[in-house]
Amino acid sequence: MSYPSPWQPWQAQSSPSMLASHADRERAVDVLRAGFAEGRLQQTEFDRRVARAYEARTVAELSLIVSDLPQGPLAVQPSAAPVQPYPAVPRTFMPAPPPPTNGKAVGAMVCGVLTTMTMGVTGIPAVILGHTARAEIRRTGEGGDGFAMAGLVLGWLSVAGWAVVMAILFLASVSST
Template sequence: MHYEVLGVVWMLAGNADRDRAGDVLKAAYAEGRLTRDEYDYRVGRALAARTVEELQQLTADVPNGPSAMPPTYHRPHPQGQLVPFQQQPVVPYAPPRRPQNSAATAALICGLISPLVWGLAAIPAVILGHKARAEIRRTGEQGEGAATAGLVLGWLWLSLGALMMLFIVA
């Protein structure tokens, strides 16, 4: 089955295609060509792949993948002569970029502007920092550093505000 997006026709992947890609990745892992994390990541992506092209991207840089053929392979020429096979260039594998967690960015901004607004943004910085860290652990998004920085700045401004209140009262 095929479907078209923006004028490009994509062939849908079947279970057999996903199984073959999994076997290729398993062999590459067994040979030490992939780390455990990379193997787990690629197998997960292979199981979720919708198109054959996605599977080819996941296996293109390991032997026995869809685009890997031995250079000694010959194909018959129309006149019956053997012509050396011209191997297609292998596109290097690059994992997709993980999105930035928006709550982490908001926590950092709130932590940074807290002194400008008399510490009023410190409470949202702490709340958003905790929320962002939980989301990042669950979804694998980027932004752990921003969430932690917002959290630390929020607690810092809250503690400085509490100390100021103690000095004023005393």
């Protein structure tokens, strides 16, 4: 089984007769520098090729200058299917996708946060949604347990706050009579 070669800057061009850009010339010079640093080119050959690279007018000229170096362009074979830059990674080595988040857990969190703006009215729905979401999460393995727990805590704080307010009002009404 053969894998496609790594992507080369020249493969993105649609035609070898396309005029070379400054970036194309710099990429070619970078390939030459790498070849010189690896000992593949002598100083005189390196200087000559760099001068030719800066004078090149087309992408084809640049590809000829670096074609015998490892990072140089490979011959572009026309194909109907686009070439992938790297071989596909087998599913075995790819990370598992995260489980979907439970919608009721998100609802519990939203209701819990809204208790501060609704003066606790959304506290009871937050508690109900939070308990339901946690049960579903344990059963199905979905994500969102943190959302459900946050909704539960905020909901129970709201319910407890309303219980304290009602107790104070009740004691005030009993003591006033």
